[in-house]
Amino acid sequence: MELIRAVHGFVRSLLFLLLWSNCEGRESELNYVTCGSLVKLLNTRHNVRLHSHDVKYGSGSGQQSVTGVENADDANSYWQIRGKPNRPCQRGAAIKCGQAIRITHMKTGRNLHTHHFSSPLSNNQEVSAFGENGEGDDLDLWTVQCEGVHWERDEAVRFKHVGTDVFLSVTGEQYGHPIRGQREVHGMSSSNQHNWWRTMEGVFIQPSQELIRHDEL
Amino acid sequence: MATRGMNLRNVCCLLLYVITAVLAGRDFYKILGVSKSASVRDIKKAYRKLALQLHPDRNPDDPKAQDKFADLGAAYEVLSDEEKRKQYDAYGEDGLKEGHHSSHNDIFSSFFGDFGFMFGGNRQQQDRNIPRGNDIILDLEVTLEEVYSGNFVEVVRNKPVAKEAPGKRKCNCRQEMRTTQLGPGRFQMTQETVCDECPNVKLVNEERTLEVEIEQGVRDEMEYPFIGEGEPHIDGEPGDLRFRIKVLKHPVFERRGDDLYTNVTISLVEALVGFEMDIIHLDGHKVHIVRDKITKPGARMWKKGEGLPNFDNINIRGSLIITFDVEFPQTQLDEQQKDGLRSLLKQGSVQKVYNGLQGY
Numbered sequence: 001m002e003l004i005r006a007v008h009g010f011v012r013s014l015l016f017l018l019l020w021s022n023c024e025g026r027e028s029e030l031n032y033v034t035c036g037s038l039v040k041l042l043n044t045r046h047n048v049r050l051h052s053h054d055v056k057y058g059s060g061s062g063q064q065s066v067t068g069v070e071n072a073d074d075a076n077s078y079w080q081i082r083g084k085p086n087r088p089c090q091r092g093a094a095i096k097c098g099q100a101i102r103i104t105h106m107k108t109g110r111n112l113h114t115h116h117f118s119s120p121l122s123n124n125q126e127v128s129a130f131g132e133n134g135e136g137d138d139l140d141l142w143t144v145q146c147e148g149v150h151w152e153r154d155e156a157v158r159f160k161h162v163g164t165d166v167f168l169s170v171t172g173e174q175y176g177h178p179i180r181g182q183r184e185v186h187g188m189s190s191s192n193q194h195n196w197w198r199t200m201e202g203v204f205i206q207p208s209q210e211l212i213r214h215d216e217l
Numbered sequence: 218m219a220t221r222g223m224n225l226r227n228v229c230c231l232l233l234y235v236i237t238a239v240l241a242g243r244d245f246y247k248i249l250g251v252s253k254s255a256s257v258r259d260i261k262k263a264y265r266k267l268a269l270q271l272h273p274d275r276n277p278d279d280p281k282a283q284d285k286f287a288d289l290g291a292a293y294e295v296l297s298d299e300e301k302r303k304q305y306d307a308y309g310e311d312g313l314k315e316g317h318h319s320s321h322n323d324i325f326s327s328f329f330g331d332f333g334f335m336f337g338g339n340r341q342q343q344d345r346n347i348p349r350g351n352d353i354i355l356d357l358e359v360t361l362e363e364v365y366s367g368n369f370v371e372v373v374r375n376k377p378v379a380k381e382a383p384g385k386r387k388c389n390c391r392q393e394m395r396t397t398q399l400g401p402g403r404f405q406m407t408q409e410t411v412c413d414e415c416p417n418v419k420l421v422n423e424e425r426t427l428e429v430e431i432e433q434g435v436r437d438e439m440e441y442p443f444i445g446e447g448e449p450h451i452d453g454e455p456g457d458l459r460f461r462i463k464v465l466k467h468p469v470f471e472r473r474g475d476d477l478y479t480n481v482t483i484s485l486v487e488a489l490v491g492f493e494m495d496i497i498h499l500d501g502h503k504v505h506i507v508r509d510k511i512t513k514p515g516a517r518m519w520k521k522g523e524g525l526p527n528f529d530n531i532n533i534r535g536s537l538i539i540t541f542d543v544e545f546p547q548t549q550l551d552e553q554q555k556d557g558l559r560s561l562l563k564q565g566s567v568q569k570v571y572n573g574l575q576g577y
Contacts, residue, residue, distance in 0.1 A: 030373055038355050072377045072420050075351030075448045075456070088465070091358050092370070106354065134356075201422060203355055203458065206371040208363075209258065 030206070033081060033151040035089035038106060039202035040077045043068055043170045044156050045193050048183050049077040049200065050112075050168075052105045052129040055179060060117035063128035064110055068170045068183035072201065078106040082134065084141060092207030094150040100141045100162050102134075109133045111140035112168075114161050114187045121173035125166050125187035139163050153204065156196040161187055167195035242310030245292035253306070257297060261369050264293040265328050265430055272325075290321030328428050330443030330457065348453035353446075357460045359431050361467040365499035365525055367433040374427050374458065377420035379449050388415035388452050418451055429460050434475065434528035437464045470499065475535030476524045480542060481506075488512045488543045496539070498523065504537065514543040 033039065041050040048068030053076050057065045069077060082102045083089030095101060103112040110129035113136060117126040130136045141162035144151050151157060159168040166187030171194050173184045188195070246253055249263045267289055269275070276282040295301045295313065304312050357370065390412040397405050429441055440459045447456030464472065471478040483492060491509040498504055504523055517540050524535025550558070571577045 073448050201375050204373040208368055208370055
């Protein structure tokens with residue numbers, strides 16, 4: 001009798017453990033921003049989404065412009081999160097805080113980029129979209145600054161440029177024709193409430209089951 | 218006597234009927250056509266293939282199509298969930314708890330997208346007048362291992378969805394020419410913006426999981442569309458979400474069509490006396506190579522059936538082509554070794570001079 005009771009209790013606790021471990025083990029990256037995901041980035045202070053289009057700056061570098069827009073249903077506000085050139089990040093892997101990434105504009109294949117040119121409206125640092133087919137140069141890298149270990153989807157983060165150390169920001173200046181109402185996006189050296197961004201709409205890729213892989217050469 | 222026999226037979230038949238009625242919980246494994254030990258990936262693959270075949274829109278003449286399709290959805294719902302599958306394996310269909318059952322539409326649209334289903338034609342043909350939201354194209358990087366064995370990618374789609382809101386809004390705005398009379402015989406034509414009144418709409422973000430299949434043998438630039446999962450259009454239909462496959466470079470194998478190419482460096486000794494080795498393939502199985510003759514640098518070995526599965530018929534496979542190159546010894550030879558080699562190899566001096574770049 002005692003033995004049966006003991007076995008019964010053991011089995012029950014084992015099942016309970018299994019059930020609990022199932023909940024834990026299902027480590028869904030549902031809450032993290034992962035490599036390869038397509039996202040819209042919202043500036044939390046000014047409520048505009050990071051955006052680009054086939055319109056070039058009329059001053060500064062003359063490269064493709066990057067702005068902030070109010071509407072939520074424009075496909076030109078989608079950006080793909082990618083790893084560094086020659087070191088592709090693993091598809092579905094959560095982006096770590098402090099990791100350097102490229103942010104590639106989906107429609108035009110150009111990378112979020114900044115350099116020593118002045119922005120047209122506020123005289124901060126110009127932020128442009130640069131490159132072809134996702135390949136640009138060293139000034140396409142941004143580090144994700146966030147609390148904790150990984151970049152969470154509903155977390156406000158900052159993007160600090162690797163190379164010029166400015167933060168991706170919006171301070172509210174608005175363009176006129178032909179992009180009336182869109183806000184200027186620029187780089188500024190101080191971290192403040194204008195450089196918080198969070199992910200909104202998007203296609204978030206989960207990590208897949210491990211297939212047999214070869215080691216990196 | 219006869220009646221007794223007949224009664225016995227009747228009872229047997231009745232008993233059999235009752236038994237089968239009781240055991241009439243559906244065989245989900247049979248419905249999906251998978252073995253009891255199938256992996257989740259096999260189950261997803263089977264569902265996706267059968268869902269395309271059994272969809273009622275595709276079988277308008279089959280009165281049982283709706284039921285077959287419903288069975289398929291139920292089978293997938295149970296077997297793709299670890300918990301439910303365990304319960305089903307132990308207790309059968311009746312042993313399943315009355316949990317939340319996702320509608321089959323949800324399951325189907327996580328594989329194919331939202332907006333109904335069109336077979337064969339482009340939706341553009343029907344809907345030329347209805348405005349469409351933007352399409353979204355996502356470059357999906359896949360490894361050669363995934364092209365060989367297939368895989369599923371789960372994706373969470375968070376998108377704005379048009380929902381009813383109180384009040385009215387302007388829609389279908391267009392420019393029209395209005396003629397106004399200024400005086401006798403004097404008219405003026407002006408352009409005016411004219412709008413209709415529509416029920417008000419607001420955009421609310423919704424989330425759902427989509428399953429993208431990386432089919433075996435998939436080629437670069439192939440696209441997997443999810444209808445209606447693109448950007449919404451306030452006055453019309455949403456656009457589509459398309460996954461465009463981008464096959465990554467591989468450190469060991471190079472793809473050409475369905476064939477795989479690889480290189481192996483062997484030592485000079487192995488090239489002369491022969492060797493035996495294994496090449497580990499994309500799914501881990503070993504390709505055994507035996508060579509007992511002399512192997513020249515640049516020699517090629519053709520291994521049939523060891524390439525990639527063909528996308529249109531995965532029973533056909535390409536070949537693995539192995540090109541050998543030879544690594545010569547690093548250290549220089551002394552006179553004694555040189556003499557030894559001369560007598561061993563018994564190959565005279567050749568020293569032929571020719572134009573190698575023009576095929577002479």
